[in-house]
Amino acid sequence: MKTEWLNAIYGGALIGIxxxxxxxxxxxxxxxxxxxxxxxxQNTKNDSLWRLSFISGLFVGGLILSxxxxxxxxxxxxxxxxxxxxAGLLVGFGTVLGSGxxxxxxxxxxxxxSPRSLFxxxxxxxxxxxxxxxxxxxxxxx
Amino acid sequence: MKNNLAVFFVxxxxxxxxGISGMTxxxxxxxxxxxxxxxxxxLMFVMGSSILIHLxxxxxxxxxxxxxxxxxxNLPQNKNITSSLIAGSALFGMGWGLAGYCxxxxxxxxxxxxxxxxxFVLSMISGMLLFKWIDKFIKFxx
Numbered sequence: 001m002k003t004e005w006l007n008a009i010y011g012g013a014l015i016g017i018x019x020x021x022x023x024x025x026x027x028x029x030x031x032x033x034x035x036x037x038x039x040x041x042q043n044t045k046n047d048s049l050w051r052l053s054f055i056s057g058l059f060v061g062g063l064i065l066s067x068x069x070x071x072x073x074x075x076x077x078x079x080x081x082x083x084x085x086x087a088g089l090l091v092g093f094g095t096v097l098g099s100g101x102x103x104x105x106x107x108x109x110x111x112x113x114s115p116r117s118l119f120x121x122x123x124x125x126x127x128x129x130x131x132x133x134x135x136x137x138x139x140x141x142x
Numbered sequence: 143m144k145n146n147l148a149v150f151f152v153x154x155x156x157x158x159x160x161g162i163s164g165m166t167x168x169x170x171x172x173x174x175x176x177x178x179x180x181x182x183x184x185l186m187f188v189m190g191s192s193i194l195i196h197l198x199x200x201x202x203x204x205x206x207x208x209x210x211x212x213x214x215x216n217l218p219q220n221k222n223i224t225s226s227l228i229a230g231s232a233l234f235g236m237g238w239g240l241a242g243y244c245x246x247x248x249x250x251x252x253x254x255x256x257x258x259x260x261x262f263v264l265s266m267i268s269g270m271l272l273f274k275w276i277d278k279f280i281k282f283x284x
Contacts, residue, residue, distance in 0.1 A: 004164065008187035011163020015188065016195030018156035020203065025148040027209035028216045030156060032246040037270050053146040055249055057153020062253025064154075065161035072161040073251055076168045076241050076258045083240050088248075088262040090237025092269020095245060098230020099220070099284050102244040103156075105231070106189060109218075111196035119223050120231040125175075127235030132175040135240055141172060 019108050026050065029112075031104025032058075033095035077142050078135075098124075145211045157250040163188040166251050168242025175239050226284045 019030045035051045065072040078084055095101040098120055100109065105124075109117020135141035164170040164185060173182030208214060238244050243251070243262050251259035 002184070004184045005187055008163045008184045009191045011159045011161070011165070012188035012191030013195055014155055014159030014162065016159075016192035016199070018152050018159060019192065019196045020199035021155070022149070022152045023200065023209070024203050024206075025152065025209060025211045026145055026216070027212055027214060029218060030152070031218075032244075032249070033270075036245060036249075036267070037274075040267070040270055040274060049146050050149050053150040054153040057150040057155075058157045058246060058249045059253050060150075061154040061157020061161070062166070062250035065158065065166070065250070066254050070254070072166055073254045073256075074167040074169055075256070076243065076262070077172050078241060081261055084258060084261045085265045087237040087241030087243065088265025089269040089272065090233050090240065091243070091245065091248075091262075092266035092271075093273045094230045094233030094235075094237060094269070096230070096270050096273040097226050097282060097284065098232075098234055099218075099227060101234060101246070102238075103246050104218075107192045107196060110189075111193050111200050112217075113197075114218070114221075116221060116223055116227060120227055123228055123231035124235035124238060127232045128175040128239040129177050131236045131239030132172055133178050136176070136179060141240065 015103075015107060016111075019103075019111070029104055029108035030054075031100050031108065033092075033101040034099070034104055037096050078140060079142065083135075083140050094124075148211060156246065159192070160247050160250050165244075166247045171242040171244075171247075172239065220284070224283055226282045230284075 022028055022030045035054055039048060039051050076084055100120060105117040105120040110121055132141060160166050165188060170182060170185060174185035241262055248259050248262050248266060252263060
């Protein structure tokens with residue numbers, strides 16, 4: 001099999017293991033947009049602490065990756081800063097309105113066979129496909 | 143303390159999975175969504191293997207009385223497919239296709255100390271705050 005397919009399978013396995021450990025340890029789903037949004041609301045100290053711990057883990061994992069091989073990361077494909085700002089606003093607003101993102105709906109929700117998450121995942125993948133076609137056509141995305 | 147440390151490592155493993163699978167490279171994400179163009183299907187295996195693992199582990203773990211470190215399960219209960227779910231997921235899909243970042247990989251990419259992920263994450267948080275503000279008036283049924 002192609003190396004990048006194998007990498008996708010190995011990386012996906014780590015993501016699946018991570019979601020399983022989250023459930024086993026603290027009984028929660030790994031919903032990253034929800035974890036971030038929870039920090040923006042008034043919370044007890046304890047509730048904020050586990051969220052910050054998870055986000056720190058995501059960041060330190062990034063430090064390990066970039067120290068091993070900077071090619072784990074690449075630059076965004078949009079032309080200029082404005083598309084990134086608009087994209088961030090859409091992702092932030094959309095994931096809270098839609099109660100989840102790729103992790104919460106796409107990995108955890110689909111694994112739980114939640115109809116809500118299946119519907120959400122189909123929607124954001126389908127819209128993403130159409131959006132990329134459109135953005136490439138008008139040249140916002142390379 | 144023990145719980146937060148565990149959640150930190152869950153986040154760290156998640157980040158390694160994102161990096162190894164290619165999710166932290168926007169050009170790969172956009173290649174995956176570019177079904178009508180130069181399609182790169184490899185990221186399908188990320189969802190495939192993570193869901194396969196969690197589909198099985200989820201059922202085994204939930205046979206326990208409680209999680210290992212806390213006393214109760216804390217899982218999403220909402221079962222309704224609402225217009226907010228669809229609209230939010232559609233907006234998220236648009237933003238995902240525009241930047242190639244979803245929430246998790248954007249946080250992990252902050253570890254590169256580059257400008258682009260930082261702009262994206264700040265905009266994403268602004269999008270979430272915008273939602274919070276509008277929600278005060280409209281009270282979305284999520």
